Amino acid sequence: MATAFDTQTRTLVSQAQLARPAGRVLYWTVFWVLMVLFALVFLFPLYWMITGGLKSPQEIIQTPPTVVPHAAHPGNYSTAWQVLHLGRLLWNTAYYALGALALQLVFDVAAAYAISKLRPIFGNAVLFAMLATLMIPTTVIILPTYLTANSLPFLHVSLINTPWAIWLPSVANAFNIFLLKRFFDSIPTELLAAAAVDGAGPMRTLWSIVLPMSRPILGVVSIFAVVAVWKDFLWPLLTLPKTSVQTVNVGLNQLSVGISQNVFIAALAIACVPTVVFFLIFQRNIMSGLTAGAMKG
Structure with a gap:
């Protein structure tokens, strides 16, 4: 029954390919790379906004911008409030x-x-x-x-x-x-x-x-x-x-x-x-x- 189910199910990667070590490694590598990529695309704007609120006035307008604040200023949030x-x-x-x-x-x-x-x-x-x-x-x-x-x-x-x-x-x-x-x-x-x-x-x-x-x-x-x-x-x-x-x-x-x-x-x-x-x-x-x-x- 399991074999019949596996042969009838259509997927991007077949069970035979996943059974091979090389195919399994390639599958999980591509999977995690895409997961991390999509996570960065959606979460990076939030990270940029949160860290931007921690920067100093000089650092926020600096070119090129800094990914990580040189010094955190949490008082900006209380000031904004x-x-x-x-x-x-x-x-x-x-x-x-x-x-x-x-x-x-x-x-x-x-x-x-x-x-x-x-x-x-x-x-x-x-x-x-x-x-x-x-x-x-x-x-x-x-x-x-x-x-x-x-x-x-x-x-x-x-x-x-x-x-x-x-x-x-x-x-x-x-x-x-x-x-x-x-x-x-x-x-x-x-x-x-x-x-x-x-x-x-x-x-x-x-x-x-x-x-x-x-x-x-x-x-x-x-x-x-x-x-x-x-x-x-x-x-x-x-x-x-x-x-x-x-x-x-x-x-x-x-x-x-x-x-x-x-x-x-x-x-x-x-x-x-x-x-x-x-x-x-x-x-x-x-x-x-x-x-x-x-x-x-």
Whole structure:
């Protein structure tokens, strides 16, 4: 059985070649060289940013640049924290990201559940229209979106310098709705039919059956929602001109004038810490959620 399995499995390197000492050495050599190369490509920018925050003002502008700082200056990080008000900027960004996450979990889940399981009239047409918006570049709709946020139709209320300017546009996320809808499609219909026989309505079925089974995809949607708000720059730049309510990306851009380059790089390194830690904690959710619902059965 093992021989038949090995002969039927197609790989870049056959089992016969790996059985030879020379082939095995060549395989592992190429494997580790590529692994180290890709690791350097992805990790070196982070290393360059962290070490750049430890350099002196003279060394940071030195040509050619130094890979390893001649002398570490960790005080640059405390200076960046105080001068650039990173505590306030990080709190503002976290507040906007969590608010956007809460609204997306409510409205996007409801939309995906309705399209997938309740099957309203023209549901597929609505889904197609939402997915079609993903083909439109963000810069094309940035002006009409800003005009809408500046003066809401019929209400004539401005959302500028308020959290709602970040929260409301983030709710209409066609990609997250599509991910949720695909996962909900993989949930057996028999479970929902059994719940209906027991007297559970659509809301009770969603809360008691669908959501507990959807934890992997909810984790992925949560990660996407938080990261999208955290990394956004153009929209907060337009809608949050007030200094006290700006996000970390906009605030660093506005407050970087007159700041030495090494201190500014240290601030950038600090701003990256929450997202890196967030990814390290929830990386399993990313992989499990992206593959969840890929196969029915």
